[in-house]
Amino acid sequence: MKPAQVALLYQRLHDRTPNPETELDFVNHYTLLVAVVLSAQATDAGVNLATRELFRTVDTPARMLALGEEGLKRHIRTIGLFNTKAKNVIALSRALIEDHGGEVPADRDALEKLPGVGRKTAAVVMNCAFGAETFAVDTHVFRVSNRTGLAPGKNVVEVEAKLDRVTPAPYRREAHHLLILHGRYVCKARVPECWRCVIADICRYRPKTPPPGTQEVRPKPAPGPAPAGRSAPPPRSRRAPGKPAP
Numbered sequence: 001m002k003p004a005q006v007a008l009l010y011q012r013l014h015d016r017t018p019n020p021e022t023e024l025d026f027v028n029h030y031t032l033l034v035a036v037v038l039s040a041q042a043t044d045a046g047v048n049l050a051t052r053e054l055f056r057t058v059d060t061p062a063r064m065l066a067l068g069e070e071g072l073k074r075h076i077r078t079i080g081l082f083n084t085k086a087k088n089v090i091a092l093s094r095a096l097i098e099d100h101g102g103e104v105p106a107d108r109d110a111l112e113k114l115p116g117v118g119r120k121t122a123a124v125v126m127n128c129a130f131g132a133e134t135f136a137v138d139t140h141v142f143r144v145s146n147r148t149g150l151a152p153g154k155n156v157v158e159v160e161a162k163l164d165r166v167t168p169a170p171y172r173r174e175a176h177h178l179l180i181l182h183g184r185y186v187c188k189a190r191v192p193e194c195w196r197c198v199i200a201d202i203c204r205y206r207p208k209t210p211p212p213g214t215q216e217v218r219p220k221p222a223p224g225p226a227p228a229g230r231s232a233p234p235p236r237s238r239r240a241p242g243k244p245a246p
């Protein structure tokens with residue numbers, strides 16, 4: 001995709017969602033970190049449902065340790081992998097107290113050393129908490145980047161590096177949110193809603209999905225990211241991530 005097309009793509013998404021932000025609920029940097037850890041392989045809505053009560057009283061690492069692993073599990077048992085996540089949240093809370101004075105470090109490497117915090121989580125926290133120009137690649141960002149041709153790649157590391165390379169100012173800070181929300185609400189995994197897409201004329205995905213009722217659409221599996229360092233399986237079809245305003 002040419003630089004002018006990339007800029008136009010971001011401009012269109014920005015015009016549609018001028019102030020994109022995470023849909024996870026949080027009250028401070030610490031609860032943001034916990035929410036992002038809990039959101040792995042879970043929906044933001046599901047996480048918000050579980051943390052609404054939790055974050056009213058537990059909003060610091062010390063309070064989390066006081067709650068304890070079993071107490072935390074009672075709050076988050078509706079979230080997938082809650083046993084492992086509870087263990088990680090308790091461990092990362094302890095690490096924050098012992099190594100960072102109880103504060104969330106504004107340092108990606110330090111974040112990635114925390115239990116349960118991977119590359120994507122650290123990137124999200126750096127972006128949402130500290131305004132860093134990071135490009136967290138989740139399933140939505142991966143899909144949109146590949147379908148559109150914006151930043152095609154076989155795995156999340158490749159896509160992240162390409163997004164970093166092609167994304168121009170002034171969209172670098174909000175790119176992550178723009179792409180996630182576009183993937184979540186328009187460029188959906190099973191059937192992308194091309195007929196109402198503001199970047200349809202720029203996007204390379206073919207064939208475009210027609211409006212409902214005008215033609216049968218056979219859902220095709222969306223490409224998912226391969227683990228970093230491994231190639232994704234070849235595509236099985238012939239082709240080949242702020243909430244959009246109404």
Ligand code: SF4
Binds near residue numbers: 147208
């Ligand atoms: S045109 Fe279709 S495939 Fe391309 S970004 Fe829009 S919804 Fe996704």
